[in-house]
Amino acid sequence: MPPTTLAGMRPRLILGAGLTAAILLLAGCATGPDTGPTAITGGKGDGNPAQSSSSAPQGPVLAAPRNDLGWTDCAKAVSDRFGMTAPAGTSIECASFTSPITPDQQSAELLTIDAVRARTAATPKDAPPLVLTTGTDMPAQRALLMLTAGDGKSILARNPVVAVEMRGTDSRSTIDCMTMLDSSTIVNNGIAGYPGPLRAPAALATAQRIDRLAKSGSSAADSCNDTLTPNQVNFTSVLAASDLDALRVRWGVDRLAVLGLGEGADVALSFAAQYPDRVGRLILDTPTSFGSNTRDRASTAATGVQRALTTYASRCAQIAQCSLGGNGLATIASVVNKAAKGDIPDISDTNVLTAITTALGTAISDADRAALAAAISAADRGDTKALTTLVSTTTGLRDSQPQLLSRCNNSSGTVGLDQVPGLITEWTKQNPITGTNAALSLVRCNGWATSQPAKAPTSYTTAPLVLAGTNDPINGSDASTLNAGFTEAGTAPISVSWDGLGYSVLAHSSCAADVVGDYLGATPLSGPAERACPS
Numbered sequence: 161m162p163p164t165t166l167a168g169m170r171p172r173l174i175l176g177a178g179l180t181a182a183i184l185l186l187a188g189c190a191t192g193p194d195t196g197p198t199a200i201t202g203g204k205g206d207g208n209p210a211q212s213s214s215s216a217p218q219g220p221v222l223a224a225p226r227n228d229l230g231w232t233d234c235a236k237a238v239s240d241r242f243g244m245t246a247p248a249g250t251s252i253e254c255a256s257f258t259s260p261i262t263p264d265q266q267s268a269e270l271l272t273i274d275a276v277r278a279r280t281a282a283t284p285k286d287a288p289p290l291v292l293t294t295g296t297d298m299p300a301q302r303a304l305l306m307l308t309a310g311d312g313k314s315i316l317a318r319n320p321v322v323a324v325e326m327r328g329t330d331s332r333s334t335i336d337c338m339t340m341l342d343s344s345t346i347v348n349n350g351i352a353g354y355p356g357p358l359r360a361p362a363a364l365a366t367a368q369r370i371d372r373l374a375k376s377g378s379s380a381a382d383s384c385n386d387t388l389t390p391n392q393v394n395f396t397s398v399l400a401a402s403d404l405d406a407l408r409v410r411w412g413v414d415r416l417a418v419l420g421l422g423e424g425a426d427v428a429l430s431f432a433a434q435y436p437d438r439v440g441r442l443i444l445d446t447p448t449s450f451g452s453n454t455r456d457r458a459s460t461a462a463t464g465v466q467r468a469l470t471t472y473a474s475r476c477a478q479i480a481q482c483s484l485g486g487n488g489l490a491t492i493a494s495v496v497n498k499a500a501k502g503d504i505p506d507i508s509d510t511n512v513l514t515a516i517t518t519a520l521g522t523a524i525s526d527a528d529r530a531a532l533a534a535a536i537s538a539a540d541r542g543d544t545k546a547l548t549t550l551v552s553t554t555t556g557l558r559d560s561q562p563q564l565l566s567r568c569n570n571s572s573g574t575v576g577l578d579q580v581p582g583l584i585t586e587w588t589k590q591n592p593i594t595g596t597n598a599a600l601s602l603v604r605c606n607g608w609a610t611s612q613p614a615k616a617p618t619s620y621t622t623a624p625l626v627l628a629g630t631n632d633p634i635n636g637s638d639a640s641t642l643n644a645g646f647t648e649a650g651t652a653p654i655s656v657s658w659d660g661l662g663y664s665v666l667a668h669s670s671c672a673a674d675v676v677g678d679y680l681g682a683t684p685l686s687g688p689a690e691r692a693c694p695s
Contacts (some may be wrong), residue, residue: 464636
């Protein structure tokens with residue numbers, strides 16, 4: 161997390177060629193393809209064989225970089241940042257390139273974009289890279305480390321993967337435009353404290369939380385506008401798309417294969433809208449609701465995350481080492497409610513939800529999910545040590561100042577403060593654990609200028625591939641929200657559904673990795689447009 165200022169002190173910003181928006185380029189981390197379960201396809205059932213590659217039409221040509229970056233080993237730095245080591249046999253190397261902070265101005269100041277590449281001896285040297293981008297929901301470096309360790313790692317034996325961080329959200333960014341008190345109050349949805357103890361009792365009435373959050377949001381908006389002018393609005397998903405094109409130009413290739421993960425789907429679709437002829441392949445993994453206003457996105461998240469928590473509690477009960485018991489959802493709700501009442505020292509209910517959903521979204525194994533269950537159960541019994549550690553780790557992953565800044569810059573549509581109590585009541589009835597915090601989060605960007613929804617692609621050079629996860633603990637993804645946009649653009653995407661549990665279908669499913677690998681091939685995917693992978 162970037163350095164912060166003491167409450168009341170003047171925030172600062174250092175801009176220039178050193179301002180970074182880190183990118184992680186991971187190129188093949190598996191030692192060979194994973195022979196996991198294959199896709200379950202629908203099809204017409206007419207018994208006709210698939211079209212042969214010799215007669216199939218060719219997709220847009222993808223190529224390996226003509227002008228590669230200069231790489232140096234940086235495995236230790238990446239591992240130290242996230243406390244997670246890449247699998248044995250994976251080399252991690254760093255490089256950088258530049259991208260204009262304002263792409264339509266030739267004289268614009270340049271952002272330095274850091275790049276980190278992971279590869280193994282099995283990664284084909286001449287294979288075109290797959291460019292993965294996340295948004296403000298998760299650092300791309302952490303998401304890619306998850307991919308290298310998960311069941312989807314088999315994709316890395318076929319193509320290098322290039323994950324691009326949302327501009328301004330890397331750990332080395334010098335963006336620091338909020339006071340500690342304001343950023344802490346925003347992160348805790350109206351409960352202030354940085355670092356603990358919390359400066360206000362956690363058991364605040366709803367009206368008090370809304371008031372505190374609104375004042376901190378407005379104060380942060382004024383402070384960031386003063387500190388970052390004239391660049392305060394240049395950290396958005398729309399402008400992050402230009403960083404992808406800067407990478408394409410640096411590489412000297414005509415087209416990119418882009419994978420948008422979570423909120424990264426917004427960046428990927430913005431890239432497709434702004435640079436339609438530069439898209440070779442477009443994959444949307446567990447996508448958020450591109451083009452939807454802030455209220456609708458929050459509502460979708462409340463429903464989707466509640467569903468993921470319900471699924472987790474149900475499936476955890478089937479794991480021998482899971483300590484949540486037969487009614488795990490009640491245990492989760494109990495811990496969240498205790499934090500909301502101030503019964504857990506120095507942890508808010510928002511902290512608890514962020515910690516649980518982040519750990520659950522990035523969990524790779526049953527052991528990871530059982531460890532999370534142990535932390536939740538212990539906190540319910542009064543032992544909060546493990547949960548407190550988890551909160552410290554996940555807050556840095558999800559709620560850094562640059563992430564908060566970009567999130568507010570991306571917000572569209574306004575919600576009146578007088579509407580929030582009603583939304584809390586309505587959403588909590590439908591989603592008891594997630595409804596309150598989802599509604600409160602609408603106040604975080606109070607005082608910020610609302611943006612126009614990002615322009616959607618009007619056409620596609622190739623049919624998008626959508627990896628539709630139904631149990632996403634991070635964003636509560638509902639891929640069906642993209643259907644109207646596809647219809648308007650006159651395209652029919654290829655869809656792969658997966659009812660497993662986690663953030664990123666690709667990272668968790670070798671079946672999805674097989675489909676992605678085929679999709680990246682020279683010929684378009686044959687077979688049905690709707691498929692399913694086992695969980």
